[in-house]
Amino acid sequence: MTERFDAVIVGLGSSGGIMAEQLSAAGMRVLGLEKGRDHTQADFEIKHDELRYYQRGAIVAGVSVDPVTWRPDPGSTARVLPWSAGVLGTDEPLYGLPSIGTGGGTLHWGAAAYRFREADFRMRSAILERFGEQALPDGTTLQDWPLSYQDLEPYYDRAEWEQGVSGAAGNVGGELRDGGNPFESPRSRDYPMPPVTPGPGDGPFVAATRRLGLHPFRQPLGINSREYRGRPACVNCGFCHGYPCHVRAKSTTQVTSVPAAKATGNFELRDMSRVLRVLRSADGRRATGVEYVDAHDVLHTVEADLVVLAAYSLENVRLLLVSGINEHGQVGKNFMTHNFGWFASVLPDATNPFMGTFNASSAIDDYTSEIVPDNDLGVLWGAPIISVTGDLQPIEAYHLMNPRVRKWGLEFKHWLRDNYTHLHRMYSQSTNFPSSRHYLDLDPAVKDRWGQPAIRITHEWEDHDANAVTLFGRYKARIAQEMGARETWMDPARPPYHLSTHDVGVHRMGEDPTSSVTDRFGSVHGCAGLYALGGGGFVSYGGYNPNLTIQALTYWSADHILDTAGTRPKDLAAV
Amino acid sequence: MRPLFFLNPDEARIIDAIASHVIPSEPGSPGAREAGVVHYIDDTLAGFGRDLQGAYRSGLEALQAAVAPYGARTFADLDEERQRGILEAAEASPDVPDAFLGQFFAIVCEHVVQGFFGDPAYGGNVDEIGWRLVGYPGAQWGFSADQMRPGVDARSIPILTVADLYARVGTSA
Structure with a gap:
């Protein structure tokens, strides 16, 4: 007999973990299906190993298991993206899919817990007001969000307090506060914790940006600066971005929401279970459950009135497409991903870049979003400039070293010997606009080991993307000069990666089903009981890390689901 | 060999x-x-x-x-x-x-x-x-706020390996 649950959640990561907690706490019987392992803390107790996690990707799915293909344009044949160090092991392993298992992307994340700003939710309107419609690049499918910052503010607050974010508020209810970010949108209250201990390399960035008249602030991080909700403070190990946390100080749903869901008694988690498709009623108008294979490749069917896809933007799209759910041809459109614009410096004083977490550091928002300075490059939207001070082990340092230096021989040996402990990095995630040229579909040739097509990315960096990197490179160069940098270098404006764990927009929210995939709560148009969560729902993409917005949107969706269902979850099918 | x-x-x-x-x-x-x-x-x-x-x-x-x-x-x-x-x-x-x-x-x-x-x-x-060459102290359980201060010579921190951490938590692998 087929099993029945009130809800099935596909993927127990950032959004799936939160949804599991919210629904099960409200009394729904919830099944969680996770393709990776249900990690235990013992798995991570000694994780201080660059080869295991950074180089060999111990907590990400291998390219042989979850192939993703890429092509720059429809005229080219897609090839399997050489992510996770590539087929020859010679590529930068940073640009891959998120970690898997309970916690998902919140296992590996660098924990930057930014809110988007008010204007980020109305990017199209704000650009039109300042620059006019003709300024938008050809092919742009940019829209405003179907919700505002004010709609989401209570949910940002909830994510910060429930998941645990440290930081310094800059604007509480319109009142500016010293030490915080004066450009942030108003928040209803401060963070639950003060910032973590800064990395030694942050001082020069703060001093230089202040001298330049800018406004450095400590970044919000999903990392405990003191004991919070039974989890200890960060110990600054420096194996954080790309690594699981050995002391549970990093906020991941593996240690926040998933255990809370389990504690309700209403949640059952089946790990090593890979969902193959969403099942629907005969007329296709209603989700009825899912089909999945377990660790032994045994096929199972479960029924549920509510099916929540929370498997990462790319995988959500793949599941929708292989399930035949794409009524208006919008699934997979509007692919967006960050161009990081890495800029590195060698500073006069030691930065000890292996101490503390990646983002135990400051940023400036003086050039962000709609307040991007007038410029000669046609850049319409800005981004923060972020100082990176930690998490840099020697192999990663080798990968990012100055390209002017030969990477073998005495020159190489002496360069790393003399400069490794003086490295400092900056980045700015430049906006890219949704475009008719950037989309996902199913690869016609490449299949995974379960016989399902790989997801195929069609994407190339546009002029606006490259110009934004160039423009922000100038600002970073000015800051580096002010820091007294001995050497500087930066990534190419059109970098080789097209996949980065920051991939969003591909099942975007909107009220019009002919230009979006879900409504503003993540409910898939035309298929009752089916939700798609995560960054796939983003409508536009400014310069901020996606995770806190993903989590706020999940609380927002959960409230909607529970409000609609009242106390009678079984009535969900009538929604 | x-x-x-x-x-x-x-x-x-x-x-x-x-x-x-x-x-x-x-x-x-x-x-x-x-x-x-x-x-x-x-x-x-x-x-x-x-x-x-x-x-x-x-x-x-x-x-x-x-x-x-x-x-x-x-x-x-x-x-x-x-x-x-x-x-x-x-x-x-x-x-x-x-x-x-x-x-x-x-x-x-x-x-x-x-x-x-x-x-x-x-x-x-x-x-x-390799770690001695570049001044990297290896597999540290964590760094104290004192060690995080600017100007600390990291070469004064004793190098640790993963094996040392196993010894520290009392798990022999």
Whole structure:
């Protein structure tokens, strides 16, 4: 007999973990299906190993298991993206899919817990007001969000307090506060914790940006600066971005929401279970459950009135497409991903870049979003400039070293010997606009080991993307000069990666089903009981890390689901 | 000689010779050779990097073809100057499809760096030679706020390895 649950959640990561907690706490019987392992803390107790996690990707799915293909344009044949160090092991392993298992992307994340700003939710309107419609690049499918910052503010607050974010508020209810970010949108209250201990390399960035008249602030991080909700403070190990946390100080749903869901008694988690498709009623108008294979490749069917896809933007799209759910041809459109614009410096004083977490550091928002300075490059939207001070082990340092230096021989040996402990990095995630040229579909040739097509990315960096990197490179160069940098270098404006764990927009929210995939709560148009969560729902993409917005949107969706269902979850099918 | 798991002794000598060009040894400053990088590579090819066995065998063949004009038995038997010349020529053409030598050299460079800077448990980085070179204190459980202050000389922090952390938590693996 087929099993029945009130809800099935596909993927127990950032959004799936939160949804599991919210629904099960409200009394729904919830099944969680996770393709990776249900990690235990013992798995991570000694994780201080660059080869295991950074180089060999111990907590990400291998390219042989979850192939993703890429092509720059429809005229080219897609090839399997050489992510996770590539087929020859010679590529930068940073640009891959998120970690898997309970916690998902919140296992590996660098924990930057930014809110988007008010204007980020109305990017199209704000650009039109300042620059006019003709300024938008050809092919742009940019829209405003179907919700505002004010709609989401209570949910940002909830994510910060429930998941645990440290930081310094800059604007509480319109009142500016010293030490915080004066450009942030108003928040209803401060963070639950003060910032973590800064990395030694942050001082020069703060001093230089202040001298330049800018406004450095400590970044919000999903990392405990003191004991919070039974989890200890960060110990600054420096194996954080790309690594699981050995002391549970990093906020991941593996240690926040998933255990809370389990504690309700209403949640059952089946790990090593890979969902193959969403099942629907005969007329296709209603989700009825899912089909999945377990660790032994045994096929199972479960029924549920509510099916929540929370498997990462790319995988959500793949599941929708292989399930035949794409009524208006919008699934997979509007692919967006960050161009990081890495800029590195060698500073006069030691930065000890292996101490503390990646983002135990400051940023400036003086050039962000709609307040991007007038410029000669046609850049319409800005981004923060972020100082990176930690998490840099020697192999990663080798990968990012100055390209002017030969990477073998005495020159190489002496360069790393003399400069490794003086490295400092900056980045700015430049906006890219949704475009008719950037989309996902199913690869016609490449299949995974379960016989399902790989997801195929069609994407190339546009002029606006490259110009934004160039423009922000100038600002970073000015800051580096002010820091007294001995050497500087930066990534190419059109970098080789097209996949980065920051991939969003591909099942975007909107009220019009002919230009979006879900409504503003993540409910898939035309298929009752089916939700798609995560960054796939983003409508536009400014310069901020996606995770806190993903989590706020999940609380927002959960409230909607529970409000609609009242106390009678079984009535969900009538929604 | 430490046992080998994939390479034969001749091949190991060749890889060791290449590695000693990637991170050379100097008086008072050991390099890839002393760090035992060849054993990291051999171990990797027998396990995690098994998919690259073919690439190594093809690369060694391509290297042998480049050595042949000099009349030496193997790359390892050439003098250092000639060795370096072959590697420089390979580096200059990494993307030419029929010149696999360039790609092979890029793979070996990557593996040399991994073996030199990876935890000693993986077979390379003997006596933490790589970490000592650059001033990296290794697998630290954490850093104190005092150690995080600017101006701290990290070389004063005793180096720890993954094995030390296992000892610390009382788990013998």
